[in-house]
Amino acid sequence: MIAPFSLQHAPSLMEVIFPVQRLSAEVFKERQAVRGQTLTSLGSYWKGRKPLILNKACVLGTLLPATGDDVGDLRLFERLMGMDPQALQARLRAALPRSRAPLAAEMAERYRRGELSYADLVREAKRPEEMGEGFWEGVWDEVNARLGTEARSFPELVEQLGVARYGRRPRMADPFSGSGQIPFEAARLGCDARAADLNPVACLLSWGAFHVAGCSEADAARQEKARRELARALVREMDALGVERDDRGWRGRAYLYCLEVRCPQSGWMVPVLPTLVISEGHRVVARLVPDPVRKRYDISIEYVDAARWPEEKKRAEAQGTLPRVGKGTLVHSPDGITAYRTRMSTIRGDYRDEQGNNRNRLRPWEKEDIVPRPEDILQERLYCVQWIRETEEAGRAESQFRAVTEADLERERRVTEYVRAHLADWEAAGLLPDMKIEAGYNTNQPMRERGWTHWRHLFNPRQLLAGAILRRHMTAETAPFVMNALNWNARLSVWNKASAAGGGGIVQNVFYNQALNTQNNYGCRGSAYLGNVVEGRMSPCPLPEGVAAEVLNRPAEQWEEEYDFCVTDPPYGDAVNYEEIYEFFIAWMRRNPPEEFRGWVWDSRRALAVKGTGEGFRKGMVRAFRRLAEHMSSGGSITLMFTHKSGELWGELAWIIWAAGLRVTASWYVVTETDCALRTGANVTGTVLLTLRRAAGERRAWRDELEYELQEEVRAQVERMNGQNSRLAGEESGGLYQPVDFQMAAYTAAMRVLTGCDVMDGVEMRREAEAPGVRAVAMVDALIRYAQDVAEELLRPAGLPAALECGWNMLNAAERFYLKTAALEREGPQKLDMYTNMARALRAAGHERLMSAESRANNARLKLSDELGSGDRDPEDEWGGSPLRALLNAMRLLRQGEEAEQVLAALAEDCRGRYALLRETLAGMAEFLARARGGRADKGGFTPQKEAECARVLAEALRAHRA
Numbered sequence: 001m002i003a004p005f006s007l008q009h010a011p012s013l014m015e016v017i018f019p020v021q022r023l024s025a026e027v028f029k030e031r032q033a034v035r036g037q038t039l040t041s042l043g044s045y046w047k048g049r050k051p052l053i054l055n056k057a058c059v060l061g062t063l064l065p066a067t068g069d070d071v072g073d074l075r076l077f078e079r080l081m082g083m084d085p086q087a088l089q090a091r092l093r094a095a096l097p098r099s100r101a102p103l104a105a106e107m108a109e110r111y112r113r114g115e116l117s118y119a120d121l122v123r124e125a126k127r128p129e130e131m132g133e134g135f136w137e138g139v140w141d142e143v144n145a146r147l148g149t150e151a152r153s154f155p156e157l158v159e160q161l162g163v164a165r166y167g168r169r170p171r172m173a174d175p176f177s178g179s180g181q182i183p184f185e186a187a188r189l190g191c192d193a194r195a196a197d198l199n200p201v202a203c204l205l206s207w208g209a210f211h212v213a214g215c216s217e218a219d220a221a222r223q224e225k226a227r228r229e230l231a232r233a234l235v236r237e238m239d240a241l242g243v244e245r246d247d248r249g250w251r252g253r254a255y256l257y258c259l260e261v262r263c264p265q266s267g268w269m270v271p272v273l274p275t276l277v278i279s280e281g282h283r284v285v286a287r288l289v290p291d292p293v294r295k296r297y298d299i300s301i302e303y304v305d306a307a308r309w310p311e312e313k314k315r316a317e318a319q320g321t322l323p324r325v326g327k328g329t330l331v332h333s334p335d336g337i338t339a340y341r342t343r344m345s346t347i348r349g350d351y352r353d354e355q356g357n358n359r360n361r362l363r364p365w366e367k368e369d370i371v372p373r374p375e376d377i378l379q380e381r382l383y384c385v386q387w388i389r390e391t392e393e394a395g396r397a398e399s400q401f402r403a404v405t406e407a408d409l410e411r412e413r414r415v416t417e418y419v420r421a422h423l424a425d426w427e428a429a430g431l432l433p434d435m436k437i438e439a440g441y442n443t444n445q446p447m448r449e450r451g452w453t454h455w456r457h458l459f460n461p462r463q464l465l466a467g468a469i470l471r472r473h474m475t476a477e478t479a480p481f482v483m484n485a486l487n488w489n490a491r492l493s494v495w496n497k498a499s500a501a502g503g504g505g506i507v508q509n510v511f512y513n514q515a516l517n518t519q520n521n522y523g524c525r526g527s528a529y530l531g532n533v534v535e536g537r538m539s540p541c542p543l544p545e546g547v548a549a550e551v552l553n554r555p556a557e558q559w560e561e562e563y564d565f566c567v568t569d570p571p572y573g574d575a576v577n578y579e580e581i582y583e584f585f586i587a588w589m590r591r592n593p594p595e596e597f598r599g600w601v602w603d604s605r606r607a608l609a610v611k612g613t614g615e616g617f618r619k620g621m622v623r624a625f626r627r628l629a630e631h632m633s634s635g636g637s638i639t640l641m642f643t644h645k646s647g648e649l650w651g652e653l654a655w656i657i658w659a660a661g662l663r664v665t666a667s668w669y670v671v672t673e674t675d676c677a678l679r680t681g682a683n684v685t686g687t688v689l690l691t692l693r694r695a696a697g698e699r700r701a702w703r704d705e706l707e708y709e710l711q712e713e714v715r716a717q718v719e720r721m722n723g724q725n726s727r728l729a730g731e732e733s734g735g736l737y738q739p740v741d742f743q744m745a746a747y748t749a750a751m752r753v754l755t756g757c758d759v760m761d762g763v764e765m766r767r768e769a770e771a772p773g774v775r776a777v778a779m780v781d782a783l784i785r786y787a788q789d790v791a792e793e794l795l796r797p798a799g800l801p802a803a804l805e806c807g808w809n810m811l812n813a814a815e816r817f818y819l820k821t822a823a824l825e826r827e828g829p830q831k832l833d834m835y836t837n838m839a840r841a842l843r844a845a846g847h848e849r850l851m852s853a854e855s856r857a858n859n860a861r862l863k864l865s866d867e868l869g870s871g872d873r874d875p876e877d878e879w880g881g882s883p884l885r886a887l888l889n890a891m892r893l894l895r896q897g898e899e900a901e902q903v904l905a906a907l908a909e910d911c912r913g914r915y916a917l918l919r920e921t922l923a924g925m926a927e928f929l930a931r932a933r934g935g936r937a938d939k940g941g942f943t944p945q946k947e948a949e950c951a952r953v954l955a956e957a958l959r960a961h962r963a
Contacts, residue, residue, distance in 0.1 A: 002148045007065050007164040008635040013077055014061030015666040015691055017070045017724060021738055022083050024671035024686070024831075025119035026053045028858065029127055038129065039181060041536045042208040042480040045487045045511035046179035046201075047576060050569050050641060050687070052129060054670060055185035057081060058567045058639045058689065063161040063170065065147075071727050074736070076146055079139050080157075082128030085112070090135065091125035119858065129541075155190030155544040162191070166564040166633055169547075173563035175556035175624060176570040178578075180206030184214060186567065187549045188541060194561060196552035198608055200589070200600045201483070201582040203553045207596070208480035210549040213541055220540035223477050230473050230482075231531030237469050238527040241418060243411045243462075250387040253399065253529045254507055255462060256495055258521035260296075260379040261347050263332060265340045269296035270332045271383060272344075272520040274324060276316040278384055280499040283309045284401045285316040286384065290334045297332075299383045301403045322520055348377060362451035367434075370419055370461050378450065380460070382412055383521075386504060388528070399504050416461045422468070430592030431468040432456055440580040440606070442516050446492075449518045455587035458490050458516075462524050467588065470534065476594040478534070483585045485533045487511055488525065490584075495523035510584070514576040553600035555608050556624035564633045569641040569687075570621065571610050579609040615771075618656060622769070625660035629694060638662070638692040650747055651781045657692060657755045659769030664751035666691040669744045671833045686833050688744070690751070695766075700759040703779060707786055713749040714790045718742055738834065743841040746791030750784045788841055792816075797823040799931065804924030814879035817844035818862060819928060825861055826935035832860040846879065854942075864933075864947045865891040875912065883918050886910035887925055887954070894950040900957045919958055926955035 030037060030051040038052060060080055067073055078084040082091065085108060092104035107124070110116045128135070133153075140152050151157035162170035172186040177195035183206060187193040195206040212223060238244045244252045259272035271288070278284040278301065289298040304312045321332050322344070330347065333339040349361030363376055372379050382404050388397040426432045433455040437443050446452045459467060466489065470482045487509050494508040507523030510516075525533075543549060556570070571578075583604050590602035610620035628638060642649070657664060671686040701709070721737050758765055761779065768776050796808060797820055811819070817839055824830055832855055839847035849872060852861050865888040873889065874880035890907040894900070907922070908915040930951035936944040 001150055002160060002164040004163050004167045005165070005635075007161070008166070010065040010165075011665075012062050012637065012691070013064040013066050013073050014058070014639070014668070014689075016066035017074050017077075017736075018057075018061060018666075018668045018689075019074060019078060019083065019736060020668050020670055020741055021736065022078075022118050022122075023054065023057055023081075025117075025122045026081075026083065026127075027051045027670055028119070029053075029122050029125075033127070038539070038541060039179060039184065039205075039209055039213055041484075041538050042212060043179070043205050043484045043487070045484070045509065045582075046205055046578075047511070047514055048569065048578075049179040049181045052181060052185045053081075053127070054687070055182045055567065056189065058182075058641075059158075059172070059186050059189055059191065062565050062567070062637060062639060062691075063158060063165065065164075067146075070724050072146070074724075076143060079142060080154075082131065082135065087128070087135070088118075088121055088125060091128065091131060092121060094131060095124060095126045153190075153544075154188075155547070158190035162564065165635055168564075170565060171561075171563045171633075173559070173561070173566040173628070174568045175559050175566070175628065176568050177206045177551075178202050178569065180209035180551075182567050182569065183549070184209035187214065187543050187547050190544050190547060192548040194548075194550045194552065194563065196554055196556065196559065198553070198555045198605055199578055199582060200553050200597070200602050201585045202578070203551050203600055204480060204483065204585075204589075204597065207476070207551045210543065210551065212477055212480060213538060214543040214549065215540060216542050217540050220538065220542075224535075224538070226475065227478055227481055227535045230470065230478050231534040233473050234466060234469050234531055234534065235527045238466070241414070241465075243415050243418075243465075244526055246387065246407065248389075250389045250400070251528060252385050252526040253388040253503075254386040254495070254505065254526065255382060255524040256384040256386075256521065257380055257460065257491075257524065258383050260381045261330065261344075261377065263330065263340050263342055264347065265342060266332075266334065267295055268332065268334055268340075269294075269379070270321055270330060271297060271299065271381060272322050272330065273320050273383075274322045274520060275320040275497070277313055277497050278401055279386075279497050279504040280313065281502065282399070282401065282504040283313075284504070285312060288319070288321075288332070292334065295334075299403060301384055301401050303401075358448070360448070364447075364451050364453050365457050367436075367454050367456075368420075368423060369457065370423075370464060371416060376451075382408065401504065412461075415465055419461045419464050419468075426468045429472070430590075431471040432464060433587030435583065435587040435590065438580075438583070438606070440577065442514075442577050442580045443583070445516050446518055455584060458492060458584065459486075460491055460524060463489050463491070466525075466527060466530055471588060474594065476596040479589075479594055479597070481534050481536045483588070484536070485530055486585065486588060488533050489530050491522055492517060492519055493522050493524070494519055495521060511581070514581065516581055516584070555605075556610070557620070557627050559624075559627045559631055562631050562633055564636050566628055566632070566636075566638040567641070568638070570624070577611065579604040579606045579611065618652060621656045622659040625656060625662060625692075629661045632694065636693075637665075640690040640692055641687050642690070643687060650751065650784055651777065653690070654751060654754050654780055654784070655769045655772050655777075657751070658765045661695050661766065662692040663695050663755040664690055664748065665693055667744055667748040667751065669741060669837070671831055686837075695758070696756065698758045699756060701757050703761050703783070706753060706757065706760065706783060710750060710753050710783060710787045711790050713753050714746050714787055715794060717745040717749050718791060718794050721745060742795050743788075743791060743837055746787045746841070747784070749791075750787035753787075754780065754783060792842065795820075797928070799928075801924040801927045803920040804928055807921035807924060810921065811884070812878050812882055813842045813844040814847070814850075815882050815884040815925075817842050817847055818850060818884060819925065819932075821862055822929060822932040826932050830860055832857050835860060835862075844878075850879070852942075861942070864942070864944065865889070865950070866895050866943075866947075868892065873910070883911060883914075883922055884925055887922050891926075891929075891947065891950045891954055894953060895946060900953065903954070904957055904961050919961070923955050923958035926951045926958060930955060 030053050064077060089104050089108045092107060093101050096103055107116060107121055111121055143157065144150055149157055149160045151160055159169045162168060170191045172183065172191040172193045174183045175196045177183055177197045180195055183193040183195040187210065197203050260269050261272060263270050276286040278286055283304045285302055285304060287300045287302055289300055291298055322330055328344045330342050330344055331339060351359055353359050385402055385404060385408055387400045387402060390397050427434050435455050437447055437453055437455055446458060452458060456464065467486060470485060474482045488507060490510050492510040496506040496508050507525045586602055586604060593602060610617065668689045669686055721742060725736050763776050800808065821835055821838055835847060835851060850862055852863050852867060855861060868888055870889060872880050873885060879885055886907055889910060890903050893903045893906060911918055930948045933944040933948035933951060938945050
């Protein structure tokens with residue numbers, strides 16, 4: 001058994017070595033599971049959740065010691081993470097059907113030969129957390145022999161490492177706990193975990209992680225039964241009111257509503273429907289049937305046979321009254337001849353007030369309103385109902401989409417009158433929201449676009465009725481599922497008609513993104529359909545016996561308890577406005593919450609939220625991390641996660657860390673992107689992990705000393721990482737680090753040197769950090785850029801031709817970006833994040849225009865010369881006016897069959913009088929591109945071999961040419 005405090009001052013494994021590339025593949029695998037992730041059943045609406053595999057890596061990486069044997073330490077870490085070759089093969093076998101089990105060994109062998117990447121294997125394998133406790137049985141003898149422990153499980157290992165570092169079972173803190181993913185994983189591993197958050201919705205999710213996902217199997221069975229009973233109670237009470245079944249015994253599964261407005265040109269009431277397709281999977285469309293007497297449209301529902309479906313679907317998409325191509329224009333034609341077109345902004349009465357603010361003539365709803373009043377501009381109508389009826393085959397139901405009948409409208413009226421009659425009583429009992437919507441960046445949207453003034457207005461009468469029933473029967477253990485049900489049943493819930501949706505269509509979640517998006521048409525779930533969300537599907541992950549797991553509802557700057565290590569993902573300037581949008585849930589919980597949550601403040605406390613940018617953000621972060629530094633035990637550390645989106649953030653972080661009395665000891669970069677994020681235009685980003693410890697004591701230095709120290713620190717860091725890569729070359733783990741990791745080394749070195757210095761050029765940095773002056777900020781930014789430049793110089797592409805080696809410093813950032821990434825592509829497709837981070841490191845703006853349109857998150861590449869075309873050659877632009885851009889255009893002309901002499905003449909003209917001076921450098925670039933492209937095989941429209949041949953011809957022609 002290792003002795004207490006024997007590791008108190010030992011560096012952690014995470015401060016020396018970390019398998020970020022393999023960890024990135026594991027993170028991507030977990031992200032792809034979407035709702036199959038362990039905690040998403042509690043509430044997938046919290047978008048900032050960090051993957052459990054990443055959290056496990058941070059906890060173990062903090063507790064495990066760096067012994068000086070980097071490769072041995074890495075091997076042990078991989079074993080504990082289930083990322084070693086033996087474990088990976090077992091995960092493959094578990095994922096494959098029995099008939100294909102031998103394929104696991106074949107894939108593992110191909111991986112060892114370098115024919116498959118680690119990510120290729122992970123993509124096909126089960127996740128480590130899906131493998132069960134038996135998966136780890138063979139690990140413990142090796143772990144104990146290396147560490148001197150006597151562990152047979154993760155909780156035992158964690159406790160023994162905690163005693164060796166801190167003298168006790170480790171106490172983990174997360175003061176920005178969000179969905180609870182980080183403290184849950186720490187507790188599951190055996191740490192005493194304390195989660196805190198200002199937002200009570202975050203606290204609810206963290207509490208659910210500990211007490212629902214982390215409960216015993218016996219408790220899990222009891223809780224599952226309670227959720228099932230709650231879902232049944234909802235159906236029972238709806239049936240008692242007689243508002244969901246028709247006279248033939250069919251039950252309403254989904255109710256589809258749309259806005260309805262009066263066309264100012266024709267006087268007709270027109271349903272606002274972007275499409276008339278109801279269900280792609282069931283081939284159902286709506287038809288608008290003009291009623292000239294009432295000047296409105298009846299809506300009929302029609303099933304279409306398979307042969308006619310493609311044509312009818314296209315027609316129905318085009319016949320929507322608010323077509324996407326119309327960009328907000330309402331279109332309808334009562335007689336099929338005259339088409340009336342009116343902007344929705346005109347119908348709303350949009351205008352600018354005297355202060356220049358956008359306004360409209362929508363009536364602000366009164367608190368008691370639950371449906372539009374007759375005089376309102378925006379009306380609402382039920383236009384289709386999906387009915388279901390149980391069949392004799394267990395678990396299956398028959399489904400029909402039908403037009404709305406008078407009987408359906410009567411049931412709607414009964415629901416509305418019932419809710420109106422009970423509003424006051426339900427509000428008094430805390431069963432319905434009574435909160436006003438406060439103005440804010442996100443919360444202004446429903447007020448501006450619909451006139452809604454209270455959170456209850458985001459729910460129609462059916463949804464309010466269902467919510468009140470669920471709220472009345474809700475307990476602490478069912479509360480996360482009830483809140484999740486609200487997320488899937490509101491006026492903001494999109495009706496997803498896609499065939500892939502299943503069930504004929506899906507009523508989607510409100511928070512499919514981080515906004516309060518109003519809908520022109522939406523879906524409402526019937527009780528049985530909503531009950532599916534309430535019941536949830538949770539696989540129990542029991543927390544170890546004796547582990548303490550606590551949730552605190554308070555801001556990070558009020559942290560009071562001693563802890564040993566902290567892993568946290570705080571908000572940043574571009575973060576989601578959780579304090580605004582999740583008032584959606586707070587409104588339902590603020591009055592009469594379950595007993596377990598009554599000590600929490602059911603208010604978003606927007607004024608206390610750390611958000612925004614600039615001075616307010618920095619001061620809030622300083623207060624929080626200063627408090628954390630004060631309560632950290634001896635030998636403790638903080639792992640700070642943040643989304644890496646701008647180089648400027650490093651300077652901001654340096655000031656925060658200085659002011660808090662902390663210093664940086666390591667940083668790593670983990671890719672967390674998905675193809676989905678790329679295709680939807682979202683920011684494709686990764687996560688930076690910073691390890692922080694208490695400042696070591698006062699140190700003074702001058703800027704020239706720091707520049708020398710930075711140079712040596714960057715050089716040592718890069719050499720160490722290259723050495724680790726070399727020692728692993730040819731082994732089954734492959735290369736440990738990629739270019740982005742070496743770029744991160746520059747930031748790490750800069751932050752380590754800077755935050756370790758208390759007085760710089762006579763400036764007391766920790767005091768200056770309270771309100772940094774212009775001179776100090778410029779000095780810090782310049783030193784960080786200097787570290788980047790040193791790293792970039794150290795990481796020139798290997799094998800540069802002599803002419804290009806001499807001319808490398810003459811190249812601009814865009815040229816270096818293209819040539820460096822082209823060299824990396826020789827090894828095969830790269831991650832999109834590599835290009836993004838390379839562009840940031842080189843400060844190459846607008847690199848996206850150089851990327852192939854075929855690029856995806858895990859399979860990206862540059863455009864070849866023919867894909868770049870003849871455009872984007874503005875002489876005033878860094879890229880467009882560069883010699884490399886001229887060279888690539890010359891290669892394009894060669895590919896098109898132009899003679900070499902004509903191509904060289906065009907190249908000389910593009911160089912604008914500098915051709916003779918640049919000729920050798922151009923020849924070197926062409927030779928370099930010939931080597932880079934020659935290593936790839938042609939595939940479809942991607943023809944690197946032809947590109948390489950043209951580059952070789954051009955290089956030879958340039959050297960032979962005498963202009």
